[in-house]
Amino acid sequence: MLRITNTHTGKKEPFIPLEEGKVRMYVCGPTVYGLIHLGNARPAVVFDAFRRYLEYRGFKVTMVQNFTDIDDKIINAANAVGVDYKRYADRFIAEYWVDAHLLGLRAANFHPRTTDYLPEIIDIIQRLIVKGHAYVADGDVYFSVKSFPRYGELSNRKIEEMLSGARVDPSENKRFPLDFALWKAAKPGEPSWESPWGNGRPGWHIECSAMSMSLLGESFDIHAGGNDLVFPHHENEKAQSEALTGKPFARYWMHNGMLRFSGEKMAKSVGNIFNAREAVMRFGRDAVRLFLLSKHYTSPIDLSEEFLQDSRKAARRVRDTLKRAQNAGIAEKFVKADPWVMEVESRFEEALDDDFNTPVAVSLIFELVNILNTALDNNDEERAARAYDLIVRRFGPVLGLFDLQEEERKRADEENLFDSVMNVILDTRNHLRKQKQYELADQIRDKLEKLGIKLMDTPQGTQFTLDADG
RNA sequence: GGCGACGUAGCCAAGAGGUCUAAGGCGGGGGUCUGCAAAAUCCCUAUUCGUGGGUUCGAAUCCCACCGUCGCCUCCA
Numbered sequence: 196m197l198r199i200t201n202t203h204t205g206k207k208e209p210f211i212p213l214e215e216g217k218v219r220m221y222v223c224g225p226t227v228y229g230l231i232h233l234g235n236a237r238p239a240v241v242f243d244a245f246r247r248y249l250e251y252r253g254f255k256v257t258m259v260q261n262f263t264d265i266d267d268k269i270i271n272a273a274n275a276v277g278v279d280y281k282r283y284a285d286r287f288i289a290e291y292w293v294d295a296h297l298l299g300l301r302a303a304n305f306h307p308r309t310t311d312y313l314p315e316i317i318d319i320i321q322r323l324i325v326k327g328h329a330y331v332a333d334g335d336v337y338f339s340v341k342s343f344p345r346y347g348e349l350s351n352r353k354i355e356e357m358l359s360g361a362r363v364d365p366s367e368n369k370r371f372p373l374d375f376a377l378w379k380a381a382k383p384g385e386p387s388w389e390s391p392w393g394n395g396r397p398g399w400h401i402e403c404s405a406m407s408m409s410l411l412g413e414s415f416d417i418h419a420g421g422n423d424l425v426f427p428h429h430e431n432e433k434a435q436s437e438a439l440t441g442k443p444f445a446r447y448w449m450h451n452g453m454l455r456f457s458g459e460k461m462a463k464s465v466g467n468i469f470n471a472r473e474a475v476m477r478f479g480r481d482a483v484r485l486f487l488l489s490k491h492y493t494s495p496i497d498l499s500e501e502f503l504q505d506s507r508k509a510a511r512r513v514r515d516t517l518k519r520a521q522n523a524g525i526a527e528k529f530v531k532a533d534p535w536v537m538e539v540e541s542r543f544e545e546a547l548d549d550d551f552n553t554p555v556a557v558s559l560i561f562e563l564v565n566i567l568n569t570a571l572d573n574n575d576e577e578r579a580a581r582a583y584d585l586i587v588r589r590f591g592p593v594l595g596l597f598d599l600q601e602e603e604r605k606r607a608d609e610e611n612l613f614d615s616v617m618n619v620i621l622d623t624r625n626h627l628r629k630q631k632q633y634e635l636a637d638q639i640r641d642k643l644e645k646l647g648i649k650l651m652d653t654p655q656g657t658q659f660t661l662d663a664d665g
Numbered sequence: 666g667g668c669g670a671c672g673u674a675g676c677c678a679a680g681a682g683g684u685c686u687a688a689g690g691c692g693g694g695g696g697u698c699u700g701c702a703a704a705a706u707c708c709c710u711a712u713u714c715g716u717g718g719g720u721u722c723g724a725a726u727c728c729c730a731c732c733g734u735c736g737c738c739u740c741c742a
Contacts, residue, residue, distance in 0.1 A: 205669085223742070231742090238742050268740075350737080356667050357738070399740085421742030422670085428741090452670075453736060462741055489690075490678065495670070495735060502677060505691040512690090515704070546679095554679050558689030568705055572698095633700060640702075651703045658704085 197252065197548045200493055202425060202448040203349055207550050210447065212416045218254045219411040220246065221445065222303070223403065223420035223428070226263040227287035228272045231294055232468040233483070233498060234421075234454040234461035240484055241451050241492045241553075242419050243300045244594050248547050251593045258303040259410050261403060262288055265309050265396055270385060280386045281310070297475040299484060299595045305410050309402040313388050316397045316405045319439060320377045320390075328438040332368035334380025334393045340373040343434045349448060350426035375431050377401045400431040407445075408436060418445030422493075423460070425450055452495040461498065469498065478503045481510035481596055488553040488594055509561070513586070513597055515660060516564050516571075520583045521599070522655065523571060528580035536581055539563070543590055553594065560590055560597075617648075621657045628652075 197210040212218045222242045225231055231239070249256045263269075264284035273283035288308070295302070309316075320336050323329035328342045340346045340354065347353055357373055367376070376398035381387035387394040397405075407415065413436070418429065429448060436444040453460045456467045474483050486506040490496045520526060530536065539559065546555035563582045570579035591597040620639065627636045640650045647662030 225742080226740090235742050266740090351668060352738070353667085359666075359738095423737065423741055426668090426737060427739090451742070453742080455735070458735080460736065460741085464741070485690090486677095493670080494678095497677085499677095502691090505677065508692095509690050512704095519704085552679075554690095555688075558679070561689055565706090572706065628700080631700075637701070644703090649703065651705095652699075652701095653704075654699095660704090 198550055199447060199449060200550050202422075202429075202450050205351070208447070212254065213414060213446065216253065216255060218249050218256045218417065219415035220249075220256065220258050220417035220419065221403070221407040221411060221415065222258065222260045223418075223424055224260040224262050224306070225287075225291060226266055226268060227284045227291060228266075228268040229287060229463065230290055231471050232461055232463070233456075233471050233474055233487075234468070236294075236298055236471040236474075236483070237454050237487055237492075237496070238419065238421050238451045239295070239300055240298060240487045240595070241551075242449070244484075244488060244553065245419075245449075245492075245551055246303075247301070247593045247595065248551065252544075257305075257411065259305045259307065259407060260303040261406050262291070262306060262308040263399075263402060264288065265386065266399060284308075284310075294471050294475075297472060297480060299480050299598065301595075307406040307410065309397065309406070312402060312405045312409065313397070315409050316401050317378075317388075317390050319401065319405055319408075319435070323377065323435060323439055326438065328435070329377055330370065331392050332370070334395060335368055335376055336378035336392055337369055337374040338377050338431065338435050338438075339371065340375070340434070341371055343438045345437070346373075346434050347430065349433050350430045352426065352430075375400065375427065377435065400428055401435060403428075403432050404436045404439075404444075407432075408440075413440040413444075414442050415445055417447045417449055419449040420451075422450035422452060449492075451492045454496050454498055456498045474503060478507045479510060481514070482507035484595055485510050485557065488596075489557055491554060492551060510596075511660075513560065513564050514599070516568055517583065517587060517597060517599055519571060520567055520579060522658075523576075523579070525571075525576065525579045525583045526587070528576065530581050530584040533581070536585065539585055540589065547593075556590065556594065560586055560594075563590075617659060621650075621659070624650075625657060 198207045199210050200206065201208045220242075222238065225235055246256050246258050262284070265280060269284055270280050273280045276283070320329060323338065324331065324336065327339075329336055329338050347357070354373060378390060378392060378395050378401075379398055380392070381394040381396065385396070387396055407418070418432075420429065425448075433444045455461065456469060459465055459467060461467055461469065471483070478486075482503055483506070486498075486503055487496070489506065543556055543559050546552045546559065549555075563586050567579055567582035567586070570576075570582060587597060587599065620643075624636050624639045627633075627639075643650060643659070649660050649662075651658045651660075
């Protein structure tokens with residue numbers, strides 16, 4: 196039985212979807228005003244893996260991840276470079292896909308963008324006004340927090356306590372300081388849409404309510420995102436959605452902890468960002484995913500180049516072992532689900548069933564790497580094949596790790612010639628070794644190592660690995 | 666000030682009442698293998714879990730206090 200921490204109750208709860216065997220989940224996606232950084236990549240990677248695990252567990256998953264393609268930051272950034280907001284957003288959505296591919300993120304079932312949901316947004320706002328949960332004020336529309344008694348329930352805050360710290364922009368026409376904008380009247384020169392209240396654009400929170408309920412229904416199973424979104428974003432989403440439908444909105448709220456860089460949360464406003472793209476280029480996909488999945492998703496995680504380097508080395512060890520197994524012909528063998536395999540699988544499932552404990556799942560892969568190496572050393576093909584199968588075909592795909600085919604594809608077109616050249620060099624060097632001209636042979640090895648090509652003389656012949664493998 | 670998370674080996678990180686003299690990774694030391702390396706493998710590297718009390722037959726795990734770090738309360742994944 197899968198159990199997950201539900202922010203709503205603050206407890207680990209058994210996960211029981213609304214509809215048996217099916218899971219409908221919504222993950223808050225990026226606001227597309229720049230390249231995503233590793234802090235943005237954390238929920239993307241974590242919930243990508245979580246979705247894969249749900250599927251591994253036999254659930255039919257419908258996953259939605261949105262793009263916020265209209266907001267102040269986008270408008271300002273677009274103005275700064277002199278293009279309209281849409282062109283700007285389009286560009287960074289395209290860039291997002293590049294990064295998503297680098298990170299090994301599977302596409303969700305739906306990737307809606309805010310500006311494609313204006314009719315739905317306007318409809319919701321209108322119905323909220325009719326029901327008395329929202330009011331129009333000078334072209335703006337606000338949600339009336341006082342009209343929803345459960346307000347504060349998700350983030351565990353009391354209205355009175357929030358009032359003391361509330362800041363109100365004098366330009367706003369709120370009746371109550373905690374009310375929030377559903378619709379913002381257009382300022383001169385801003386992109387805007389027609390509405391019953393005049394031209395304007397949607398507020399931040401309403402888009403997620405509109406897109407999630409349109410695609411997943413008024414009630415769905417999981418709503419996920421970074422824990423910095425709990426308040427106000429998710430609290431507001433929940434309030435407006437439930438005020439509208441009278442039904443529970445998301446039943447489980449999952450929130451990942453923040454990524455810290457130089458002691459602080461990674462954020463553009465702090466200026467301590469590390470682009471996801473750069474991280475993958477420098478350390479490799481597996482290192483980045485391994486780093487992100489090596490700590491429980493709810494905890495804060497500290498980033499440093501050293502930690503990425505550690506992950507890179509660990510990932511590399513796994514890959515080297517897998518390649519070693521492939522060279523030994525282990526990959527072709529078929530594996531039966533014997534008691535040992537089933538026992539390891541149940542340990543994997545036990546870990547991930549416990550609030551998606553990826554660190555333990557990862558540690559299991561390393562245990563298997565050990566077993567695989569030992570089996571290879573002992574020519575125990577049966578055991579090697581079992582371990583290989585579990586790593587590459589069972590556990591790896593759930594965590595989005597160690598996709599060797601992907602590696603091959605990446606290099607196939609550019610490295611055929613390279614491999615041929617390497618073979619010439621290695622043949623020559625082995626010839627020298629046979630003649631016991633070790634000094635020359637070692638010189639070749641040292642020089643190649645300086646170029647990032649590491650040689651290994653094994654009984655099966657000389658092999659090499661490239662630094663660029665990550 | 667309110668709400669919340671966290672503090673485990675040199676570093677990263679699981680464990681949440683007895684199977685813990687605490688998983689896994691990185692690093693370090695030693696052995697095997699090797700022409701020498703590399704890779705692999707074996708052994709060692711926390712009698713101890715921020716500090717001080719308490720509960721219990723028994724605590725890293727529960728309770729209290731204290732110290733420290735971070736997050737949210739404003740845009741933020």
